[in-house]
């Protein structure tokens with residue numbers, strides 16, 4: 001039975017994970033799927049109370065005793081520099097070697113997109129490298145706080161790291177019948193790291209000749225994602241470029257509150273979290289959109305091989321938009337909990353019809 005650690009975290013993380021958890025428990029019961037859920041007290045409250053962000057023993061347990069993690073968001077204005085969020089989030093990504101950051105951005109209803117050209121389906125599935133690039137913290141300051149100060153931030157790319165994320169993108173496109181994989185880089189300027197990405201993309205791509213493949217410089221890509229997003233399907237990018245492109249893709253498909261993400265090391269562990277942060281400005285008001293977190297449940301079910309159950313969750317979320325049953329950020333008037341309840345009721349109706 002898959003064991004899932006539930007980490008609501010801070011701010012609206014607690015509110016949206018409450019709804020995601022209700023949906024997961026409901027689907028598991030209706031479809032007779034076994035999941036063991038266990039709550040973890042990690043976040044700003046624990047740090048402020050005990051002075052501990054996360055211990056090595058907790059990292060070990062999350063890695064060895066659990067099959068997946070469902071996380072809300074981390075970040076709290078009471079913690080200077082958000083040290084706890086960095087320790088926990090980056091710690092999990094690096095220590096559990098969650099090298100795939102998968103961010104599907106799917107337009108659930110045409111009016112959700114700010115783009116005039118977005119009539120019809122829009123499905124942008126981003127594979128962001130999650131363990132290298134500028135996020136390794138390699139670098140330093142020389143002659144700090146002087147007029148001669150020098151700051152270095154290294155961009156780390158290994159052949160192993162680049163190859164495994166590119167292969168994951170192609171394998172996903174192949175297994176899901178997607179027609180195109182696009183590499184995003186800046187290899188005209190970043191010749192060494194960019195050159196490695198281009199070479200590996202060609203090598204791996206040669207094994208998938210039935211899939212269209214192209215490479216875009218990141219500046220051209222962000223323009224094109226606004227101009228003609230329907231051209232793109234699966235997108236693969238480094239940690240930094242994937243971060244930027246996926247926020248844009250989330251926005252053109254309805255906004256931050258709707259976007260889920262999965263951090264995965266196939267065969268080892270996975271962490272599911274909405275793309276948004278802890279939104280202190282609306283925490284506690286009941287206005288947080290739980291859809292990003294609920295769609296994480298869809299990704300989690302899919303990850304454990306329950307694709308039909310995942311499709312039902314995604315279908316119920318889409319139905320909530322078609323019925324206008326949404327939170328204020330996307331034009332509705334329901335609370336976080338009311339959206340969760342509407343989705344549960346829609347799932348019940350679907351189970352009653354389809355069994």
Ligand SMILES: NC(=O)c1ccc[n+]([C@@H]2O[C@H](COP(=O)([O-])OP(=O)(O)OC[C@H]3O[C@@H](n4cnc5c(N)ncnc54)[C@H](O)[C@@H]3O)[C@@H](O)[C@H]2O)c1
Nearest residue numbers: 073074075076256257276277278279280281282288289329
């Ligand atoms: N993965 C994470 O845990 C994560 C990601 C991003 C930011 N953060 C942290 O979250 C805190 C706030 O960061 P921020 O304000 O830059 O980003 P944010 O995503 O929390 O909020 C940005 C804006 O979007 C709105 N918003 C976000 N999620 C929403 C939702 N589900 N429903 C409705 N509106 C929503 C917020 O109200 C805010 O106006 C910071 O401490 C930051 O470090 C954490």
